[in-house]
Amino acid sequence: MRSWKITPKVLPTLVTLFYTFLWAPAIVLIVLSFSNNKYGIKWEGFTLRWYAHIYNNVGVRNALTSSLFIASVTVVVATIAGTLAAYGLYKYKFRGRKFLRTSILLPITIPYIVTAGALLVFYTQVIHIPLGYPGIIIAHISFSVPLAVFVVLGRMARIDWTLEEASTDLGGDRLTTWRKITLPLLLPAILASAALIFPWSFNDFTITYFVAGLGTTTLPIYVFSQLQYGTSGPVINTIGTIFITLPFITLLLMNFLQKKEVT
């Protein structure tokens, strides 16, 4: 009886605690990015000067552009490739299908630092892919495709495939059926995988750092170098805010699009 009475108070407390630990660091960071303190570690009045600072800082701007460019290419290529791969792995029966389906998830389980080292050796010593953009984008795509496959396969398991048959029965050839029926049915999953891949690619440090070579600096790499050489704390806060808000906006946008799709 006692515990029954206590539950309504305990549960909200636990939830509050959990979300505090989840969100508080991010909120602190965002708040401090507007602080006038020159080390960016406590509140000394509101300012936008750090934002002005990074806006005027060519290094930051280039890094941001690079990151956005890489993430965009990765999202487009990886979602398309992942969707097609998932479709093939789900619909076509061939030898080794099970193996391919399981092994596509393998890279996710390997520590990034190991993967990164392996990629560097592979690129430079085995197939000679130039480091920098080509190397980064290929690496990002190959590690994002499994995410897309995973998400799209999950959706495919819940689709009524007689819909495809109904379409062919009503006169739609295979291509039309794919365009008019299959693709719209998979769209929520495709968008969801894009929403996962974009922040992953935008945030990735380890793999990118190894295959970036000289001269290509993404935002995470820029932040790392700033931290390493200990220049300006507040600038890190503002960049951190970008890291938090940009993927968050993507997620919200995707969520909104998905809702629109369902109704």
Added chain:
Amino acid sequence: MGNRESILCVELRNVVKRFPGVTAVDHVSLKVEQGKVFSLLGPSGCGKTTALRLVAGLETLDEGDVLIDGKVINDVPPYYRDCSTVFQTLALFPHMTVEGNIAYGLERRKVPKDEIGKRVGKMLELMELGGMEKRRPTQLSGGQRQRVALARSLVLNPKILLLDEPLASLDRKLRKEMQVELKRIQREVGITFLYVTHDQKVALSISDIIAVMRAGKLEQIGIPNEIYETPRTKFIADFMGAINIFSGKIIASGDGKVQLETESGSRVIAPENKDIRSEEVTGISIHPELVELLPVEAGLEGDNRFRGKIVEMIYQGDFIETKISLDQTGEPITAYLSSIQDRESQFSPGEEVLVHWSLESSNILLD
């Protein structure tokens, strides 16, 4: 009119379809006449749906030929076949409106826009779906979804409509209504139906011809009352609800009648069946609603009269399921007493009765 009836719409010739480990359709030949409702009836896994999918082109043949309108269409892909399917799950496109669903096939056929509008409108009217055109399938009731699925196929004016248990997902009352509705639409449009079902009641009421399938093979083809009243095999008798099935052999025949002795020794009289050779007969069936219960005083003079004791009476609403054990042999017999009969005779469990059925009510069976 008589001439029109003999036009063939769909024909299967020795069709075989194998799946790993099972022959789903095993040398099936059948002819569906134009404008008729032809039902494929059988338990799940008997190959009826596969047969339908072979006509639709959704499965590829292993042997034999499928013909529509006299032309072999074995290698024609489903999107070029002049038939249309109503699926068991209905398979309405969830991301399209009612209108979009019905227009889908016409759009694929590159029908001009204004004509699509006209034909869709006409279908909405025929199916009593006015005002629903902008709704999504999820916003419709079960019966409405059913009608959209029908409309989507019928709007294409196919040579034949293939229906795969389209009523299975509906509740009993709605199923009954839609059954009547289907029949009305079929007559109004004059289209041919190939109807797959495991529900013998639906098959009996909707069909012109029924083909019973068992383990990939056709077991009997006939008009509904043939299938119901004179099933050829024990399997069909059982499937059609003739609960009283006895194994036995014919011991005498003549005068259009045969006498059969059951394994426990009861002697039953049945009409001769010219299509069945006496030596091959292995049993007999009697539908429970054809079994009469009389007071013992009625006497044992005449065909198929036995003394027995009522074991159990189960109230079923529209009839009373009465189980009797025959005195001489201990064989169980089930009779469905109508409420009127029950009220008049007032039998009760444990009572001695006279069990009787007429000569025509018994039907000899093959294995």
